[in-house]
Amino acid sequence: MSAPQAHLETLPRSVQLLLALGLLALLAFPFAGQDFYTQMVTRMMILAIFAMSLDLLQGITGLVSLGHAAYFGLAGYVLAFMSPADAGANILTTLPLAVLASALVALVIGFFVVRTQGIYFIMVTMAFAQMLYYLFFDNKGLGGSDGIYINVRPAGLGMDLENKLVLYYFTLACMLLVYWFLRRLLWSPFGRTLNGIRLNEHRTQALGYASFSYKLTAFTVAGGLAGLAGYLWGAQTGYVNPELMGFHMSAHAIMMVILGGMGNVAGALIGAFGFELFMHVFKDLPKLGSFDLGKHWQLWMGSLIVLVVLIAPQGLMGLLRSRKQDD
Amino acid sequence: MDLANFSIQLLNSVQYGLLLFLLAAGLTLIFGIMGVVNLAHGSFYMLGAYLAYALTGAWGNLALAVVVGTALSIALGWLLEKLLFRHFYHRSHLDQVLLTFGLIYIFEEVRSMLWGDDVHSVGIPEVLDWSIKLTDTLSYPAYRLFMLAICSALALGLWLLISKTKLGMKIRAGAFNSDMAQAMGVNIVRLHALVFAMGVALAALAGMLIAPLSSVYPYMGSQVLIMCFVVVVIGGIGSVRGALTAALLVGLVDTFGKVLLPQFASMLVYVLMALVLLYKPEGLFKQ
Numbered sequence: 001m002s003a004p005q006a007h008l009e010t011l012p013r014s015v016q017l018l019l020a021l022g023l024l025a026l027l028a029f030p031f032a033g034q035d036f037y038t039q040m041v042t043r044m045m046i047l048a049i050f051a052m053s054l055d056l057l058q059g060i061t062g063l064v065s066l067g068h069a070a071y072f073g074l075a076g077y078v079l080a081f082m083s084p085a086d087a088g089a090n091i092l093t094t095l096p097l098a099v100l101a102s103a104l105v106a107l108v109i110g111f112f113v114v115r116t117q118g119i120y121f122i123m124v125t126m127a128f129a130q131m132l133y134y135l136f137f138d139n140k141g142l143g144g145s146d147g148i149y150i151n152v153r154p155a156g157l158g159m160d161l162e163n164k165l166v167l168y169y170f171t172l173a174c175m176l177l178v179y180w181f182l183r184r185l186l187w188s189p190f191g192r193t194l195n196g197i198r199l200n201e202h203r204t205q206a207l208g209y210a211s212f213s214y215k216l217t218a219f220t221v222a223g224g225l226a227g228l229a230g231y232l233w234g235a236q237t238g239y240v241n242p243e244l245m246g247f248h249m250s251a252h253a254i255m256m257v258i259l260g261g262m263g264n265v266a267g268a269l270i271g272a273f274g275f276e277l278f279m280h281v282f283k284d285l286p287k288l289g290s291f292d293l294g295k296h297w298q299l300w301m302g303s304l305i306v307l308v309v310l311i312a313p314q315g316l317m318g319l320l321r322s323r324k325q326d327d
Numbered sequence: 328m329d330l331a332n333f334s335i336q337l338l339n340s341v342q343y344g345l346l347l348f349l350l351a352a353g354l355t356l357i358f359g360i361m362g363v364v365n366l367a368h369g370s371f372y373m374l375g376a377y378l379a380y381a382l383t384g385a386w387g388n389l390a391l392a393v394v395v396g397t398a399l400s401i402a403l404g405w406l407l408e409k410l411l412f413r414h415f416y417h418r419s420h421l422d423q424v425l426l427t428f429g430l431i432y433i434f435e436e437v438r439s440m441l442w443g444d445d446v447h448s449v450g451i452p453e454v455l456d457w458s459i460k461l462t463d464t465l466s467y468p469a470y471r472l473f474m475l476a477i478c479s480a481l482a483l484g485l486w487l488l489i490s491k492t493k494l495g496m497k498i499r500a501g502a503f504n505s506d507m508a509q510a511m512g513v514n515i516v517r518l519h520a521l522v523f524a525m526g527v528a529l530a531a532l533a534g535m536l537i538a539p540l541s542s543v544y545p546y547m548g549s550q551v552l553i554m555c556f557v558v559v560v561i562g563g564i565g566s567v568r569g570a571l572t573a574a575l576l577v578g579l580v581d582t583f584g585k586v587l588l589p590q591f592a593s594m595l596v597y598v599l600m601a602l603v604l605l606y607k608p609e610g611l612f613k614q
Binding site: 064112115116117118119120122123124126127128130131134135137138139247248251254255258259262296297298299301302303304305306308309310313 | 364366411414415418420421422424425426428429430431432433434435436437439440549553556557560564589590591592593594597598600601604605608609
C-alpha cells in the first residue's frame with residue numbers, strides 16, 4: 001500500500017549509544033526517581049513492549065493492524081479471570097497462559113485477516129478488535145463496561161509484583177527480552193522473509209516462500225507479545241476494562257511506532273518512550289499568566305504530531321539519520 | 328415485535344443509516360479521489376454539533392444556526408485542504424493517519440477551549456417539538472421525521488449532483504482515475520478543494536442535525552468515525568452508491584440488533600463487515 005520506507009535495520013553507532021545510555025538510565029532510575037515516576041516509567045516500558053510487538057507487523061511485515069489492542073487487553077483479562085479474590089495469581093502459570101491465549105486468538109483472527117491487503121487489512125483487524133471490545137463491553141459475565149479489578153498482584157518465581165520495584169525490574173527484563181528477541185528475529189531468515197513480504201509480496205512468493213504462513217506466524221507472535229504487555233499492564237494497574245482493547249489503544253500503538261520510526265524495533269521503543277514523555281511534559285506545563293499551558297496539552301501533543309509528519313516523515317529515528325547524512 | 332414497534336425501529340434504522348451516509352459520503356469521496364485516510368472526519372461531525380449548540384444558544388434559532396454553521400464548515404474545509412491536506416495526497420497512508428490523528432487532538436482542544444468539557448443539549452425547535460401518536464403507548468417525535476426527510480433530501484440531492492451533473496461527472500472521473508481526469512482537462516486541484524469542503528460540510532451538517540436528538544459531548548466524533556469507516560469499507564472505497572447501501576444496511580443491523588440481540592448488538596455490525604470483506608474483499612460496490 002505505501003512506498004517502502006527506509007529502515008535503519010542496522011542501527012548506527014549514535015542510536016546504539018543512545019540505547020545503551022537509556023538502559024543505564026532505566027537501571028538506575030528507581031534509585032533516583034520518586035515512587036510516582038517509577039510507576040510512570042514502568043508504564044512506559046509496558047507500552048514499549050506493546051509498540052515493539054506491533055512493529056513486527058507494521059514495520060517489518062508491512063501489515064498495519066488497527067486492532068492490535070485486542071490481544072493486549074485479552075491477556076489482561078486472562079490475568080483478571082485467573083486471579084483469586086484474596087491472593088495473588090501465580091506468575092508461573094498465569095503469564096504463559098495469558099500470552100498463549102492472546103497468541104491463540106491472534107492465530108484464529110489472523111487466519112482470516114492476513115488474506116486481505118493494505119487499507120482493507122487495517123479495517124478488518126479493526127473490525128475484529130471491535131467485536132472483542134463489544135463482547136466484553138456488553139456482557140456482565142465478562143466484566144461488562146466497568147471491567148474487573150485484580151485485587152492482589154501476581155507473584156511467583158521468588159518475585160512479588162505487589163512490590164513496585166520488583167514490578168519495575170521485571171518489566172524492564174521483559175522489555176529487554178522482547179527487544180533482543182525481535183532484533184534477532186529481524187535478522188533471522190524468518191525476519192528476512194517478512195521483510196521481503198513487505199517490500200514485494202509477489203516476488204517473495206515467486207521465490208518459493210508461502211507468504212500466508214509467514215504472515216500468519218508474524219501475526220500470532222505479535223499477538224502473543226502484545227499479550228505479554230497486556231498482562232503486565234493488568235498487573236501494574238490492578239484493573240482491566242474494555243478500553244484496553246479499544247480503538248484508541250490500537251491507534252495509540254500505531255502512533256508510537258510511526259513516531260519513533262518503523263521496522264527496526266528500536267524505533268518503536270524510542271517512539272513509545274517519546275510519546276509518553278511528551279505527553280507528561282505537556283501535561284505538566286506551567287501556567288502562563290492566566291493561561292494554563294498544561295491544561296491544553298492536547299493542543300501541544302497534536303501540534304507536535306503534525307509537526308513530526310511535516311518535517312520528519314520517517315519518525316524521530318529518521319530525523320537522526322537525515323542529520324547524519326548531512327554531516 | 329408488533330407492527331407499530333417494528334415501524335418505529337424501521338424508521339429509526341433508516342434515519343440512523345442516512346445520518347451515517349451523510350458522514351460516509353464525504354469520507355468515501357475524500358478517500359476515493361484524493362486517497363486520504365481522514366481520521367479527523369469524526370471531528371468535523373463533533374464541531375458541527377458544537378456549532379449548532381453555540382449558534383442556537385446565541386440566536387435561539389436552529390435553522391439559522393444550521394445555515395451559518397454549514398457556511399462556516401465549508402470555509403473550514405476549504406482552508407484545511409489548502410493549508411494541510413493538499414500536501415498529503417501523495418504521502419503514504421500511515422503519514423495521513425498520523426497527521427489526522429494529530430488533528431483530532433487539536434480539534435478536541437479547540438473545542439475544549441471554546442466550549443468547555445461539559446455535556447450540552449440543543450433544544451428541538453418549537454415548530455417540530457411534538458409527536459405523532461401511533462398507539463396508546465407509542466408515539467414518534469416529529470423532529471425525527473423531519474430529520475429523516477432532510478437526510479433523504481440531502482442523499483437524493485447528492486445522488487443527483489453526482490450522477491446527473493457535469494460536476495458530478497468530474498467527481499466520478501476523479502474517483503475512477505485522478506491522473507486521467509486531469510489529463511482530460513479537469514481542474515483537479517479545484518475539484519479536490521471542492522470535494523474536501525463538501526465532505527467537511529456534510530459531516531458538520533450531520534452533527535448539527537443530530538444535536539437536538541443526542542446530547543453534544545466531547546469526543547462524540549470518535550465512535551461515529553469508526554462506524555463511518557465500516558460503512559465506507561463495506562460499500563467500497565470511493566463509491567457513493569456503495570456508501571448509501573452500506574449505511575442503510577449498517578443502520579438496519581445496528582438498530583434491529585439492539586432490539587433483538589442486545590448483548591451482541593454492537594458486535595453485529597463488525598461481524599457484517601468481516602463477512603462482507605471475506606466474501607467481497609473490495610466492498611460491495613468497488614468500481
